[in-house]
Amino acid sequence: MTRREFIPASIPAVRRGDALDVAGLPSYGFAHRSLMWWGNAGMMAIEGGAFGFMIVIYFYLRGISNAWPDGGRPPDLLFGNINLAVILVSAVPNLFAQRAAADRNTRRVRHWLYVCAAFGVVLCAVRWFEFTALNVRWDDGAYGSTVWVLLGLHTFNLVTDVADTFVLTAVTYTSPFEGKRFVDIAENCGYWYFVVLTWLPIYAVIYFGARL
Amino acid sequence: MTAASGAFPSDAGSRTRARERSQPKKGGRQRLRDGAGAGSRAAAELERTWTDKPGVISFLSANGHKTIGLRFIVTALCFFGAAGVMGGLMRHQLATANSHLVGPDFYNQLFTMHGTTMMFLFAVPVMQGFALYLVPLMIGTRNTAFPRMTACAYWLYVIGGLLLFGAFLSNTGPDAGWFAYVPLAGPQYGIGKRVDVWNMLVTYSEATGLMVAVDITTTILKLRAPGMTLRHMPLFLWASLVTSVMIIFAMPMVMLAANLVQFDRMLGTHFFNPAEGGDALLWQHLFWFFGHPEVYFIFIPALGFISAVIPTFARRPMFGHDAIVLSLIATGFLSFGLWVHHMFATNVPELGKSFFTAMSFMIAIPTALQLFCWIATIASGRLVMKTPLLFVLGFFFILLIGGLTGIMLGSVPLDLQVHDTYFVVAHLHYVLIGGAVFPLFAAIFYWFPKVTGRVLSDRLGKWQFWLFFIGVNLTFFPLHILGLAGMPRRIYTYAPETGWGFLSFLSAAGQVINDLSMLLFAFNVARSLFKGERAPADPWGGGTLEWSVSSPPPACNFFALPVVSSREPLWTPPGNVTHVSGLSAEIREGLTTTVIDALPDTRYAYPAPEIWPFVASLAVTAWLVWSIWSVRGFAWGLILPAIAFFAWYWPDKKESIEEISWETEP
């Protein structure tokens, strides 16, 4: 988040007789001033809800089953830890990309979006190995089903946001380039924080829910 | 009252600043801005900008909130009719013992389709349709926040509904009940593709509900007219807001759960398979955690209708406005703590059950509070005895019975006797018909003039009301007694010795009366559309903003966005600032305001109509249908929606140029 986004809504609207002239208002704003932010927040609430429910299901099934993981070994930690490290680091270029968007600096935006996209690709690759390191199949039992769906849900968010990043990077090359596209880029970065933050509990559940 | 004038300083500095900002950037030609009232050149330009062009493509591309909202309402009413016919079929199958009108296979599909259609394809969409149509008019803006997403939601809803009925007509109708309990709906006992179709339909309708909910929430929070602080928001808006927020928290659950069942059926996962560590009861928890709030998605908007109709027809502001707002919010919260009272007969821990009993009793209090506030408003008002008010009074009578039987059902021990009997059927129909359908008709009679510019015949309306009132009670009251006499739900026939015949026959007779009243309504609508009396802007003397524009409203809703300084702007003298000016008349532009006190914040360019929402809905359909038929389709099908959504997002050069010329940097 940048300072600029925290500037309170100053009101350049003025009275003209009994009318309120808003011609001078900006045609877009960042953070909670933009509708995109609210729509994004709604989507995060929905997906966050789904994650939360899935975690509840995980512990519900864990609670009623006498062996967890049933039969198999818990997932190997290696790729999970790599993913955790990479995704945490990826928050940094994401922050710069968001700043650049808020400053409406196309060059810097592109530059940082490239870095974000690179991180995204790496993460998708690591995610692939994570699935292979779960040591269980989705149809091996309730445990397998739960971890596969849990990891799958987060992968879905990961992949969609990476795809968005690519598309937005491409859009920065189109012209004319409307200022409100910077808001979209900033919001996409905001969504990436959501991907990072939701990974923390999901990582903990998948890798240590079967070890505790 | 003076909040408006106080909020907008009129100092020279800001005026000059504003003027130089408002200079166009490109090509010096002076831009046409709104502000002048109807009849001006700007007004004509606004109409042109907001009117959709004729033609199929633009029909599929339309994203105006009035168009989409109306489409939602009409489609939902069609599904209402279809589901009603199914209900009638069931009542006539049960009218006599050992009846052979339909067999068990078809009967199971019938009651599953009836419940699914009523809950997923009628009740929630029709309420959201009303919200889509009315919210922008009531908050004084020109469209909802995300019109294209809402258009996409509508197409998903229609296609999902058509797929469900297509499946039903080809003998693939879901047959495991609208609650689809596993294992009956699971991979082993849910034979064929029937339950897959149900899961898909749920995914569709919940996706629709969620998209619309996000749209309405954002619209109400960010697009209110300047001066419409939270305290000045009419109750209908509060109801819509609470409902939308509830939907955002409850619907992901059922979407997720339906997909888990689908995974069990399609991929061989074991969420609900006890032999492999799953649990059949888990589904009931997941389903009812959504399923109980679902009732309130239907009920709370209806309360909004009531709170909109009563003040107008009692000629006074609602008594206890703040109390009602608080009880709406309280109801929203409490409704998430009730789900286990659908599961008292299962072996969930006893202590938990008592807790849920207490919760179920507690939620009666906010509802009672609203009820008393309404009665107080009526008692202290001067009544206009028109059809909408009549339906509201019918609502009191029927909902009260439903609510009281609801309290009985909330008690664990009593529920163990009447659970899954016809007593529950009676209860839920009293609640949903009394709590949703009567207010719905009140709303239709109340807002029909605004939507169509014609008034529905009041005489026919009163006939319809009395037929419906008698019919509903005759159809559903006997079911209470049948429940006590031990008649279980969802049986396709019964033996004469059980002695359930007579009351079932009465119920079937009542159903016929309901059908008559519905036909009368259809006739009334058809007749009034062509030769109903013309409606002025404010035929009922209502006080909220939608009555300040002509009936039907202009395509742009308001030639100049209003500035409000009270809860019933049409009933109170205006503030010293009455309207907004300076928004573009050449592109679809609106005004965003701050969340709490509704100060002007930014100008907002609404997206122009596009075909992409429709294409995207087709792509999603392709994916979901494909996923029913093959596992690979579930993975690869995702590519189609991806393509569609990115094509949707990709900027359109002409549009960008136009918008940039209106752009002002923050």
Add this chain to the structure above:
Amino acid sequence: MNGIHDIRLPAGPQAAALFDLWTLMLITCTGVFVAIIVVLAVAVWRAPRATAKTLPDADAHPRKETMLKRSVGFAVATSAVLLFVLLFASFIADRAIATLPLDDAVHIDLIGHQFWWEARYDPSDPARSFATANEMHVPVGRPVLMTLRADDVIHSFWVPSLAGKKDLIPGRTSTIAFRADRAGIYRGQCAEFCGYQHAHMALIVVADAPADYERWLVVQRQPAREPSTAQERRGRDLVERASCAMCHTISGTAARGRRAPDLSHVGSRSSLAAGTLENTAASRAHWIADPQSYKPGVDMPPLAAAPADLVAISAYLGALQ
């Protein structure tokens, strides 16, 4: 196949407690309903009439408002109190049901199938254990402790005149206890939707005087009666040779199937096919010849046999007292 099946005719302590609770709720709620509707009616009747043209009174009379505030507050408080009373009553009834003395209880395993009930008596003791289907006998005055399990989908055990419901859920075991205080025939029916024949899944509970009950037990524990007439003997041979034996058990014969009701004493039951048909020689023959016309979707296949054979089988089964 016909028995008492009504919440309002309790025949056991629990059903009685529930019926008292019901009566209390009914009275209270009716009172509340009448009160509110009367107030509303009076309000509507006394309120002056107006038209859409009438100017709305934007801010109503202050004295009137305070009066309204008081009455609304009073109404809310009253309903809260009433709700609390009902809540209390509900908890009391709950305890009354939970605290049924269980000494020398009759133990029965009840297993729900699509679409019939399997009852196993004395499950713990193989020597004395036996199975019956769709018709249970219980002694008057002694508590019955049932263990509920489901074989395929969810069913629900419900005999309204004796006790509330309890679901039979696959993969879970639940228990329910009840007591019949009056001899009689009580009808129960599956209360959770379980498929095509959810409608034809009745369970007859016969409450006998202790002596009769003991007599019944003795008969049930014996193996199936040997056929006495030639016709009956023919019937048994047919049953053993034909498809019947694939699913049904008749103790002491070659029929040892485990998938369908135990027929060792089917002649002693009052109904066939979980309360679908009265148990007569004719109905038995019809049922065996064409079960799907009575219970479409039931697992029993039609038996392609000559009428004479059907009569013989029916006679044999009827003799299995």
Add this chain to the structure above:
Amino acid sequence: MTSVWRSALTIVVFALSTLAACERESRDFPRPAPGAEVGDPQTAAAMIARDERNAYALATGKKLWNWYNCNGCHANGGGASGPALMDDVWIYGGDATSIFQTISQGRPNGMPAFGDRIPTDQIWALAAYVRSMAALAPQDAAPNRDDAFLTRVPESFMDAQKPETAKPSSGGGRPR
């Protein structure tokens, strides 16, 4: 716009397949009928048409397979004392009529004759199910996994077997 055409196509396909669904979804509960002439080609064709494409018949066949304890010898089609049925090797022929005869009249080396024990309808259902085990019946009608311990790949997503191809296959999934 490619996605439009593809989706439109898929919808048409779905519409057609739902119409075809009538035969997949119909539940025809067996009514008394003169026992089918075993091996009579018309009957065979009719029965295959009715059962193999019909989800309810296949599910019934699967239920009977468990009830009549076919697993005792043909452990889940994997094979034990009896031959495996999930692979593509058919000693006495993999067509419905041959399977019908195998069940009703029995075969040398251990397969008993069930002709007078199991009604014809049920034998046809069993035959249809046995074919679905090897994915010789339409996949969209084949049963999904059981609510039981998973011992084999669900019939609904077995890899289709080609009776002529000789190499035995694991059935597309991990045998447990």
